[in-house]
Amino acid sequence: MGTSVVHLARLRLFLFIILFSSIIGQAAFGAENDWLITKPPLINKLYDTPNDHGKSIKIEWLSAEYDSAFIPEGYIIQRADSPQGPFDSIGFVPIVNNLYTDYEDVINKKDYYYRVAVTGTDITSPVEGPVQASGQWFHTGKTTTFVFSVVFCAMAIAILIFARRGVQFYIRPIGGINAIDDAIGRATEMGKPILFVPGLGTASDVATIAAFTIMERVAKKTAEYQSRVIVPCYYPETMIVAQEVVKSAFMDAGRPDMFNSKNIFYVTTDQFPYTAAVNGIMLRDKPATNFFLGKFYAESLVLAETGFEAGAIQIAGTDEPIQIPFFVAACDYTLIGEELYAASAYLSRDPMRLGTLKxxxxxxxxxxxxxVLGIVTASVFGSDFFIRMLDVNVN
Amino acid sequence: MGTAELLWNGLAALLTLFIFSFLYRDNVFYKFAERLVAGVSAGYWTILLYHTSFTDKVIVPIFEQQHYWYIIPSILGIMMWTRFSRKWAWLSRISLAFYIGIATGVALPIAMYASIYRQLQASMVSISLDWAGINSALVTIGLLCSLAYFYFSKEHDGWFGGISRVGIYTLMIGFGAGFGLTVMGRISLLIDRVLFLKDYVLTLFGA
Known part of the structure; x- marks a missing residue:
């Protein structure tokens, strides 16, 4: 009895070793697993990636079917210049996926052939191809943007033409803008400088560009009143543009001799060190008027509060919605969002800017x-036509 | 806490107190901290830009990888330096125009997508006759009235003035909520700093 139990235990151990070795062997030698793949993968879509500059190809395939005893890790994507090969492995995709985008040194207008191999086996899909990569001049995913841009430009050009022919266009008064001249006059009377902070945006940010146009007006008035304008800049490029704007305004005012480029200077491209430095200017140079116009972030309240403490009259404007309340709380006048963009047209009455604003x-x-159409169609007809119309691919 | 960490944290605590001293008035300690942070930051950015812009985008591509087309933007960069010459300063405007034009062009589709299309899509909600529908209707009315406030081609009086007034009230409600939220965030930052000072003092006295 005791001997038979020992024999049974040895038999079980023997069978376990065989099974374990089999599993290890299957994992180690791919061909051993081929019989477990009941259906190989099949490439069903092979195409040039749309709306790009070329140099990429997309491969889609129907997943392989396999025995539940063997779950492959994934697929290896193989590529060749001819259907006969040789095929190079260019990428790996986990078993749950069946899409791969080939960016591996793909040359435009060259034939490529692909196949998909199952890991741990010698099973591959049939070879598919040829396919070529190519770039597209028109990104179809951005058609909506194109249409809107064309319509907007057409309207701007039409209004520009009318404005140049002398047609008068109405623009409603904007509170903070009317106060600009008074604020500059106050600084002149007090014999103190004017501080113009163009924000933390780059020179190409829309808010910074809008700030430059107001800066031009402020600098011109400053030159006329023979006052001083200080412009601390966050980016070197912003400083260069600001210098050009102020210089040009001083020339327009007939006072190029008064322009001093040292009043428009670079501080640092670091948010709070920049804020600390501007605070220092407000406390020590004691400007009578502070302009905070452009892109502002967390420093907005620190700046506006310091200026308030220093007793300056303050005019602020930004298109950052989160920062507007701080300016509203601590400044005398605030240009809210798009009012900042409108300000330049309102101030200059330049036909080009008026046309853009209109x-x-x-x-x-x-x-x-x-x-309104989108809401009505969604509410009454349950249609998402307008929502889909605005689907845009920005990549 | 080791000696080195104790010293560095001590410096941080001291600079924190220097900055806080501004709450009393402008003073020599605040001035020191202010100039230190501005100077260190300017120096740090100079070195960082040297490596990330000049080394990575000029030296390496041109001299090591032989990507000679990088010479074109490099020339545009060099043209920025002509500002030091009165005679040739005008050349820097070409680089600037190129930079601003390209940056604006690249940003335009993304800005239109994020600021217009996505906002419009999110606003095109079905308005039903239940509480959720009433909520959506209120949001839609607020949105349309706010847009009316930013319409500059018509005087804000009469019925249109009334609509734009509702718009500015809607905006102010939004600003108030944003203000409260941000102030709470700032208070959290202050608490964090005060806790840092407290922990440092406790560590210093072996508590």
Whole structure:
């Protein structure tokens, strides 16, 4: 009895070793697993990646089917210049996926052939190809943006033409803008400088560009009143543009001799060190008027509060919605969002800027119509036509 | 806490107190801390830009990888330096125009996507006759009235003035909520700093 139990235990151990060795062997030698793949993968889509500059190809395949005893890790994507090969492995995709984008040194207008291999086996899909990569000049995913841009430009050009022919366009008064001249006059009377902070945006940010146009007006008035304007800059490029703007304004005012480039200087490209430095200017140079116009972030309240403590009259404007309340709380006048963009047109009455502002207004009216139509069709007909119309691929 | 860490944390605590001293008035300690942080930051960015811009985008591509087309943007960069010459300063405007034009062009589709299309899509909600529908209707009315406030081509009086007034009230409600949220965040930062000072003092006295 005792002997038979020992024999049974030895038999079980023997069978376990065989099974374990089999599993290890299957994992180690791919061909051993081929019989477990009941259906190989099949490439069903092979195409040039759309809306790109070329140099990439997409491969999609129907997943392989396999026995539940063997779950492959994934697929190896193989590529060759001819259907006969040789095939190089260019990528790995986990078993749950069946899409791969080939970016591996793909040359435009060259034939490629692909196949998909199952890891741990010698099973591959049939060879598919040829396929070529190519670049596209028009990104179809951005058609909506193109249409809107064309419509907007057409409206701006049309208004520009009318404005140049002498047609007068109405723009409603903007509170903070009317206070600019008074604020500059105050600084002149007090014999103190004016501080113009163009924010933390780059020179190409829309808010910074809008700030430059107001800076031009401020600098011109400053030159006329023979006052001093200080512009601390966050980026070197912003400093260069600001210097050009102020210089040009001083020349327009007929006082190029008064322009001093040292008043427009670079501080640092680091948010709070920049803030600390500007605070120092406000406390020590005691400007009578502070302009905070452009892109602002967490430093907005620190700056506005320090300026308030220093007793300056303050005019602020930004398109950062989160920062507007801080300016509203601590400044005398605040340009809210798009008022900052409108300010330059309002100040200059330049036909080009007026045309752009008017086109913006018309654009907004069109968008409101689209919005209302979208809500009505969604509510009444359950249609998502307008939502889909605005689907844009930004990549 | 080791001696080195104790010293560095001590310096941080001291600079924190220097900055806080501004709450009393502008003073020599605040001035020291302010100039230290601005100077260190300017120096740090100079070295960082030297490595990330000049080394990585000029030296390596041109001289090591022989990507000679990088010479074109490098020339544009060199043209920025002509500002030091009165005679040739105008050349820097070409680089600037190129930079601003390209940056704006690249940003335009993304800005339109994020600020217009996505906002419009999110606002095109189905308005039903339940509480959720009433909520959506209120949001839609607030949105349309706010847009009316930013319409510059018509005087804000009469019925249109009324609509734009509702718009500015809506905006102010939004600003108030944003203000409260941000102030709470700032208070958290202050608490964090005060806790840092407290921990440092406790460590210093072996508590």
């Amino acid at each position: 086109a913006q207004d018309w654009g907004k009216a069109i968008l409101v119509v689209i919005l």
